[in-house]
Amino acid sequence: MAASLYAADPPETIRTAEVEGLTLLYHRKSGLTHFLAPPAPQILAALAGGPASASEIASRIAKTFDIESEDPAAAIGARLAELEAAGLVWRT
Amino acid sequence: MTDKSDGIDEESGALPSRRVVLALGAAAASTVVTIRPALAQTAGSVLNCEIPVPAPQAGAGQFIAADGTLVPAGTAGAYPPLARPLKGEEVRAMLNSGRAPAGVDSQAAQAYANYIRRLQAGMSGFTCYASLQMPR
Numbered sequence: 001m002a003a004s005l006y007a008a009d010p011p012e013t014i015r016t017a018e019v020e021g022l023t024l025l026y027h028r029k030s031g032l033t034h035f036l037a038p039p040a041p042q043i044l045a046a047l048a049g050g051p052a053s054a055s056e057i058a059s060r061i062a063k064t065f066d067i068e069s070e071d072p073a074a075a076i077g078a079r080l081a082e083l084e085a086a087g088l089v090w091r092t
Numbered sequence: 093m094t095d096k097s098d099g100i101d102e103e104s105g106a107l108p109s110r111r112v113v114l115a116l117g118a119a120a121a122s123t124v125v126t127i128r129p130a131l132a133q134t135a136g137s138v139l140n141c142e143i144p145v146p147a148p149q150a151g152a153g154q155f156i157a158a159d160g161t162l163v164p165a166g167t168a169g170a171y172p173p174l175a176r177p178l179k180g181e182e183v184r185a186m187l188n189s190g191r192a193p194a195g196v197d198s199q200a201a202q203a204y205a206n207y208i209r210r211l212q213a214g215m216s217g218f219t220c221y222a223s224l225q226m227p228r
Binding site: 007027029030031032033034035036037038039040042061064065066067068069072075076078079082083084085086087088089090091092 | 111112113114115116117122123124125126127140141142149180213214215216218219220222223
């Protein structure tokens with residue numbers, strides 16, 4: 001079975017601010033505000049490059065960060081489920 | 093991290109790349125907290141959110157049956173997709189009092205309302221719909 005591809009709204013449709021290591025994100029389309037802890041903001045940033053699977057997102061993040069996880073794709077998958085429930089990402 | 097250096101590489105004289113370690117966390121950890129409209133939003137911002145009918149990823153161009161399901165374009169008794177997304181304010185009026193948005197006939201509005209009631213997490217417009225359900 002092919003891995004799910006995830007997409008997010010383009011960066012210009014959100015406003016973000018850094019607050020004490022967390023990211024405050026205002027999602028214009030829904031009018032909702034979210035507090036995000038790492039790696040959620042990094043996942044959204046990775047999706048700015050276009051839809052991607054959990055493993056592809058991990059690869060994109062690894063270009064900038066040293067990833068600390070035994071199973072990056074599984075951990076990213078868990079984070080994606082949260083972002084999906086919040087309406088910040090969806091499956092294509 | 094033992095493989096990282098904070099100083100200048102003495103042999104090459106180049107500045108080392110200082111990469112940040114990103115912990116992805118345990119599966120059960122939570123990284124997203126949503127501030128609900130009742131706490132953080134003015135009425136105006138929620139009522140100005142938008143719901144496309146249908147969501148592009150659900151089936152652009154498909155018609156909406158009376159029960160809100162998506163059916164192939166041209167299906168008898170079904171209604172065409174809306175040319176513009178509905179504003180939260182229009183959706184609220186439609187769901188609460190059955191008032192059709194401007195330019196939409198009342199039977200089509202009922203089908204669109206049923207479509208919106210079927211929205212699920214992850215679909216465009218769901219967060220807007222969920223926000224409209226929140227008590228304020």
